Each structure stands twice: as C-alpha cells, then as structure tokens.
Amino acid sequence: MLETTSTLKRTPFYARHMALGAKMVPFAGFEMPIQYEGIVAEHRAVRAAVGVFDVSHMGEIRLTGPGARAYAGRLVTNEVSAIPNGKAVYSPMCLDSGGIVDDLLVYATGQDRLLVVNAANFDKDLTWIREHAPSDVKVLDENEDTAQLAVQGPMAEDVVARVYGDEVRSLEFYTFFERGSGEDWTLVSRTGYTGEDGFEIYVRPSRALETWDRLFEAGAPALIRPIGLGARDTLRLEMGYCLYGNDIDETTNPLEAGLAWTVRLEKKGGFIGREALVRSKSAGLARKLIGLVLEGERIARHGCEVALQGRVVGAVTSGSMGISIGKPVAMAYTEAGHTAPGTKLEVRTRGHETPAAVTPRPMYPRGSVRAPKPRRAE
Amino acid sequence: MNVPKDLRYTKEHEWVRVRGDEAEIGITDFAQGELGDVVFVELPSAGARVAQMKGFGTIDAVKTVSDLFAPVSGEVVAVNPELKDNPALINQSPYEKGWMIRIRMASPAELESLLTADAYEKALGAHA
Numbered sequence: 279m280l281e282t283t284s285t286l287k288r289t290p291f292y293a294r295h296m297a298l299g300a301k302m303v304p305f306a307g308f309e310m311p312i313q314y315e316g317i318v319a320e321h322r323a324v325r326a327a328v329g330v331f332d333v334s335h336m337g338e339i340r341l342t343g344p345g346a347r348a349y350a351g352r353l354v355t356n357e358v359s360a361i362p363n364g365k366a367v368y369s370p371m372c373l374d375s376g377g378i379v380d381d382l383l384v385y386a387t388g389q390d391r392l393l394v395v396n397a398a399n400f401d402k403d404l405t406w407i408r409e410h411a412p413s414d415v416k417v418l419d420e421n422e423d424t425a426q427l428a429v430q431g432p433m434a435e436d437v438v439a440r441v442y443g444d445e446v447r448s449l450e451f452y453t454f455f456e457r458g459s460g461e462d463w464t465l466v467s468r469t470g471y472t473g474e475d476g477f478e479i480y481v482r483p484s485r486a487l488e489t490w491d492r493l494f495e496a497g498a499p500a501l502i503r504p505i506g507l508g509a510r511d512t513l514r515l516e517m518g519y520c521l522y523g524n525d526i527d528e529t530t531n532p533l534e535a536g537l538a539w540t541v542r543l544e545k546k547g548g549f550i551g552r553e554a555l556v557r558s559k560s561a562g563l564a565r566k567l568i569g570l571v572l573e574g575e576r577i578a579r580h581g582c583e584v585a586l587q588g589r590v591v592g593a594v595t596s597g598s599m600g601i602s603i604g605k606p607v608a609m610a611y612t613e614a615g616h617t618a619p620g621t622k623l624e625v626r627t628r629g630h631e632t633p634a635a636v637t638p639r640p641m642y643p644r645g646s647v648r649a650p651k652p653r654r655a656e
Numbered sequence: 657m658n659v660p661k662d663l664r665y666t667k668e669h670e671w672v673r674v675r676g677d678e679a680e681i682g683i684t685d686f687a688q689g690e691l692g693d694v695v696f697v698e699l700p701s702a703g704a705r706v707a708q709m710k711g712f713g714t715i716d717a718v719k720t721v722s723d724l725f726a727p728v729s730g731e732v733v734a735v736n737p738e739l740k741d742n743p744a745l746i747n748q749s750p751y752e753k754g755w756m757i758r759i760r761m762a763s764p765a766e767l768e769s770l771l772t773a774d775a776y777e778k779a780l781g782a783h784a
Binding site (some may be wrong): 301 | 661665689692693714716718719721744
C-alpha cells in the first residue's frame with residue numbers, strides 16, 4: 279500500500295470506529311472503516327432496516343458571490359442554476375473533452391451552490407474549479423469544516439425524524455433543509471448511494487460525535503448499525519450507481535456511462551464539455567456502461583474481459599457479490615450492439631468463462647429509495 | 657488472534673493439520689479476517705494432485721480474490737462438501753468447519769519447511 283498510516287487523515291468519528299472495533303483501511307488519504315461486523319451483515323442491515331455510514335471523507339466546496347449560480351451551471355452537466363433553494367442535484371462535471379472530472383452533488387443553498395465531491399478528487403476538483411472561476415465567484419474550501427453521516431435504509435426516516443423532527447418526513451427525494459449557523463449549522467438531505475430511502479447529514483466537526491450518538495440513540499429500536507465502506511460499495515453496485523475511478527473517469531463520458539439523464543445539452547449558458555458531448559451523441563456511442571448478473575459464484579473484478587461468443591467486446595469496471603440479488607453482479611463497458619438487456623455474454627474470471635446476462639441498472643430494483651434514479655431537475 | 661499450537665503454517669496464511677499420512681488444509685483466522693466475508697471457494701476435486709507452494713484454488717471474498725497455496729504436495733483425498741453452500745464457514749470456523757481439502761502427503765518431510773505456531777505468530781507480529 280502506498281499510503282502509510284502516519285500520513286492518513288482521520289474523520290471526527292475516528293474514536294467511534296475504534297470503540298466499535300472497525301477494520302480501518304487507507305482510502306483516498308483517510309483512515310476509514312471498511313467494515314465492522316462484516317460486509318454481508320452490514321449490507322443486509324441497510325436493505326432491511328437502517329445503517330449509518332461515516333462519509334466525512336467526501337469533500338465540500340462552496341461557490342458564493344453574485345456569479346455562483348451561473349458558474350455552477352457552467353461547471354456541471356445537469357441543471358443546477360435555475361433550481362429552487364432546498365434542491366439537491368446529482369451531476370457529472372466534465373472536461374472540454376467530455377471526459378468526467380468528477381461526479382458530485384450540488385446543493386442550492388440560497389444563492390450559493392455547495393458542491394460535495396469525491397474524496398480522491400478533492401484537490402483536483404478544487405484546482406479545476408478555481409482555475410475556471412469568474413471574478414464574481416468565490417470558491418471556498420469547506421472540507422475541513424464539514425463532517426458527514428449517511429443514514430440509509432427503509433427505517434431511516436423514523437430515525438432521522440426522531441432527531442430532527444417531522445420536517446424530515448416532508449422532505450422529498452433530492453431535497454434538503456438547513457438549520458442553525460456557525461458551529462450549529464446542520465444540513466439534512468434526502469439523498470444517498472444505497473438504493474434505500476435515506477438521508478445525508480452534514481454538521482460541523484465540533485458537533486460530529488454528538489450527532490453520531492443522537493442518531494444511534496434514536497435508532498436503537500430499529501437496531502441501527504454502523505456500516506463500512508465495503509457495504510457502501512456492494513449496495514451502490516447492486517443499484518448500478520457509478521463509482522468514480524472504477525466506472526467513470528476522465529476517459530469516459532456521461533453518455534456512455536448511462537448518465538444521459540444528468541446531461542442538459544439544451545440548458546441556458548451551456549457547460550464545459552457540452553460541444554464534445556453533442557458530437558459524441560450525434561456520432562453514436564461506441565460503448566456503453568451496462569449492468570451484468572453472472573451465473574455461478576465466481577466474482578468478476580475490475581479489468582476482467584467481457585466476451586461474446588469468444589470475441590472480447592468489453593471489460594468489467596466494478597464487480598462484487600450481489601448480496602441482495604444472490605448472484606455476482608458487475609458493471610462493464612461493452613461495444614454498442616451488445617448492450618441490450620438479456621444479451622448473453624461471458625465474463626473471463628481468472629481463466630473461466632462465466633456466463634452473464636446484460637441486466638438493466640438498477641440490477642436490484644426493489645430498494646426503498648423514492649425513485650431508482652434521482653429525478654432530473656425540474 | 658487465534659493460532660492453534662498443534663498446526664503448521666505457511667507465510668501465505670494456510671494451516672496444516674497432520675493426521676497420519678494425511679494433511680488437512682485451510683486458511684488461518686488472520687487470513688479470514690483480512691479477506692472479510694468469503695462468498696466462494698474454488699477447490700480441486702478428489703484425486704487431483706497438488707504441489708507444495710503451488711496454487712490449488714482461489715477464494716473470493718466480497719472485496720477481493722486470493723490464491724490458495726498448497727503447504728505440502730500430494731493427492732487430494734477429500735474436499736469439504738459444506739463450503740459450496742456455506743463458504744462463510746471459513747470466516748466462522750477457520751480451523752474446524754472451514755477446512756478446505758485433505759491431502760495424502762507425497763513427502764511428509766515437506767512439513768519441516770512449514771512454520772510452527774510460534775514462528776507464524778511472530779510473522780503476524782510484523783502485520784500488527
């Protein structure tokens with residue numbers, strides 16, 4: 279491992295992870311819990327009840343100033359300028375080439391836009407956003423000032439409402455409210471990365487441990503549990519949600535990745551990468567990111583070849599056990615023409631040709647999430 | 657960390673239990689903890705021949721896949737039939753119910769090249 283423990287950052291919840299006996303691993307420069315009792319049990323707990331994830335490694339960048347709304351719109355492919363206060367939007371952020379710099383959440387908080395980005399991309403994103411910022415926008419690094427927990431599962435609403443009140447129950451999917459200021463600032467958002475109903479809660483680090491403790495107290499009747507990054511990955515993969523660095527990166531564009539629903543080619547003011555995406559769309563996509571469900575028990579891993587009757591037509595980007603599906607699942611880029619649901623392919627898993635069927639994303643469609651995909655911004 | 661005294665070990669975290677001219681083989685408590693939840697093990701069939709320190713199978717955990725190395729050479733005489741339906745036995749009971757294969761040893765002298773429990777524990781110390 280390239281990262282040594284001494285150089286790793288810790289989140290404000292580190293003491294809780296230690297007390298719970300979490301297995302800690304280096305992840306994007308942080309020492310993070312990969313599991314507590316085990317990935318399978320944690321995955322099932324989120325599908326059946328409710329779990330809490332420390333996602334404080336995610337990065338927060340605030341755009342403020344008179345030009346913030348318009349600039350956010352230029353940076354990302356989805357509509358984030360003309361959205362009301364209290365709305366959250368998922369979007370890729372592209373290079374001029376249409377390749378993906380990062381995928382992120384954009385929160386419309388008054389005239390500001392709060393961007394929540396992947397930990398591994400934080401420095402790159404901050405540089406990119408500062409380089410392109412017009413003079414009427416200030417770019418604020420709020421990463422060190424923000425702790426984040428995700429509370430996910432069919433019982434999440436009851437737990438979060440017990441802590442934050444009934445306003446929680448009236449939050450629609452991909453909306454949020456903010457309360458307080460200074461050290462008491464809290465943002466509660468009905469969003470997540472698991473396919474279950476759930477919330478993401480942002481607080482200042484000085485309030486992190488009390489927030490954790492209040493959620494666990496409120497969740498005790500629902501047998502709330504801490505969930506590590508391992509189950510976060512198996513949960514998101516069953517939903518066919520992209521993981522940056524595996525399924526999407528600077529060499530893939532949002533259209534290929536099945537994220538066309540986040541790309542507003544027609545939006546006012548355009549956006550960085552628009553021209554490349556228009557060209558890509560009119561030329562026709564050469565490849566697409568598909569979901570796969572495998573037969574047998576062998577698990578496909580990142581990089582495994584995908585073949586059709588012996589000819590390689592693609593490669594796996596993410597693969598794991600589909601714990602709630604009961605079969606191994608994967609995502610892969612395959613050549614156009616071999617992407618229709620039901621298409622039979624073979625995945626080369628370490629010398630074996632494992633049969634697999636193209637399956638629509640989400641591969642696990644039975645989650646409690648309010649919509650299988652975040653809706654397009656209105 | 658559970659490291660039974662009566663077993664021999666490899667640096668790759670397999671254990672061997674000797675019964676006459678047969679060697680029962682599995683992976684250690686440390687190994688199952690590092691791998692996390694095991695979801696599939698691929699093992700040779702009875703009658704197959706394995707060679708010391710050559711791969712004899714693979715083990716899929718949720719997060720990763722790992723090769724299994726034979727601590728000794730010989731012929732596979734038994735494969736744990738429970739693991740196909742319940743690979744989690746490797747996590748729950750790595751030294752007992754989670755055993756993988758039994759080998760009739762071709763050369764019991766190979767056992768001398770394996771680590772004692774104390775030596776294995778010392779090697780683990782470097783991980784801690």
